Amino acid sequence: MEKQGECSSTSVKTLNESGLSYVPQRFVLPSLQRPDPSLNHSADLPTVDLSTLHQPFLRTVAINGIQKACKEFGFFQVINHGIPNSVMNDALEVAMDFFNLPIKEKMLLLSANVHEPVRYGSSLNQVRDKVQFWRDFIKHYSQPICKWIHLWPANPPSYKEKMGNYAKAGQVLYKQLVEVVIEGLGLEANYLQDEIEEGSQVVATNYHPACPQPELTLGMPPHSDYGSLTILLQSCQGLQILDCNKNWIPVPVAEGAPIFQLQDQLEVMSNGLYKSVVHRVTLSPEKNRLSIASSQPTFEQENGASTSARGQTTPSDLQ
Numbered sequence: 001m002e003k004q005g006e007c008s009s010t011s012v013k014t015l016n017e018s019g020l021s022y023v024p025q026r027f028v029l030p031s032l033q034r035p036d037p038s039l040n041h042s043a044d045l046p047t048v049d050l051s052t053l054h055q056p057f058l059r060t061v062a063i064n065g066i067q068k069a070c071k072e073f074g075f076f077q078v079i080n081h082g083i084p085n086s087v088m089n090d091a092l093e094v095a096m097d098f099f100n101l102p103i104k105e106k107m108l109l110l111s112a113n114v115h116e117p118v119r120y121g122s123s124l125n126q127v128r129d130k131v132q133f134w135r136d137f138i139k140h141y142s143q144p145i146c147k148w149i150h151l152w153p154a155n156p157p158s159y160k161e162k163m164g165n166y167a168k169a170g171q172v173l174y175k176q177l178v179e180v181v182i183e184g185l186g187l188e189a190n191y192l193q194d195e196i197e198e199g200s201q202v203v204a205t206n207y208h209p210a211c212p213q214p215e216l217t218l219g220m221p222p223h224s225d226y227g228s229l230t231i232l233l234q235s236c237q238g239l240q241i242l243d244c245n246k247n248w249i250p251v252p253v254a255e256g257a258p259i260f261q262l263q264d265q266l267e268v269m270s271n272g273l274y275k276s277v278v279h280r281v282t283l284s285p286e287k288n289r290l291s292i293a294s295s296q297p298t299f300e301q302e303n304g305a306s307t308s309a310r311g312q313t314t315p316s317d318l319q
């Protein structure tokens with residue numbers, strides 16, 4: 001049992017590396033909120049082949065596939081999306097290198113101020129169950145790269161190049177996907193073009209260390225996200241979605257096939273036709289897990305901030 005104050009100044013990654021064999025009391029969830037460790041069948045997620053988008057006679061096949069996936073699941077995998085595997089793997093690898101930096105170095109980026117373009121968060125002062133995360137906010141992706149490139153952390157040295165390449169490729173794919181999703185609603189493909197070009201890109205990198213008692217806790221609590229679409233890369237399984245029968249279903253991980261996840265703004269825009277699905281992250285007893293969630297909130301609030309279901313905000317006027 002954790003003593004008062006125990007662990008309160010140490011990251012969960014550090015605790016894990018010190019060989020802790022139990023989950024500190026403050027992370028233990030009430031029994032009804034705990035994951036069921038016997039769940040092992042993955043969701044049969046729809047897979048959308050984007051190569052058909054560029055073939056005039058087959059474009060409607062892709063649009064119909066995406067429309068069906070958005071209505072039924074809110075989550076789908078994409079293949080032939082144009083982002084080389086090497087770019088995705090480099091991003092995951094360099095993110096892992098970042099989290100493996102000495103804690104002292106990462107602490108320099110620690111901030112509870114959501115207006116920081118690059119910040120390293122810990123479960124100590126932010127979302128209770130979210131172990132560590134940091135966010136990049138990029139305003140106006142169409143502006144010259146030099147406007148935001150200095151926002152990357154200086155270490156690891158290849159971070160800027162590798163995560164930057166992934167972020168740029170993700171923007172192109174994001175725009176294509178939003179157009180198709182919008183067309184599926186019977187609107188002009190460029191209906192949201194201005195909002196997308198004015199919006200900010202958020203790249204959230206989540207690190208979930210292996211856990212000695214994964215049946216007692218979660219890496220991330222159940223939530224939906226406030227944006228329009230997220231592109232998600234995962235290093236291994238852990239994500240679960242809540243189906244219409246209120247069962248948690250594990251999401252598969254397929255090499256080279258990122259997950260697309262529909263978010264609250266598109267559920268609202270489609271009058272509920274498309275689903276922003278509640279999801280959560282479970283922990284593994286052996287593997288440290290990494291995910292990169294890249295999204296672009298399409299509509300910002302009047303005060304220039306977008307608020308997520310988890311209470312985080314992103315500035316819309318970051319330069």
Ligand SMILES: O=C(O)CCC(=O)C(=O)O
Nearest residue numbers: 204206225239281291293
């Ligand atoms: O780690 C994951 O797979 C999911 C991350 C997520 O849900 C989020 O960042 O909002």
Ligand SMILES: [Fe+2]
Nearest residue numbers: 223224225279
């Ligand atoms: Fe999420």
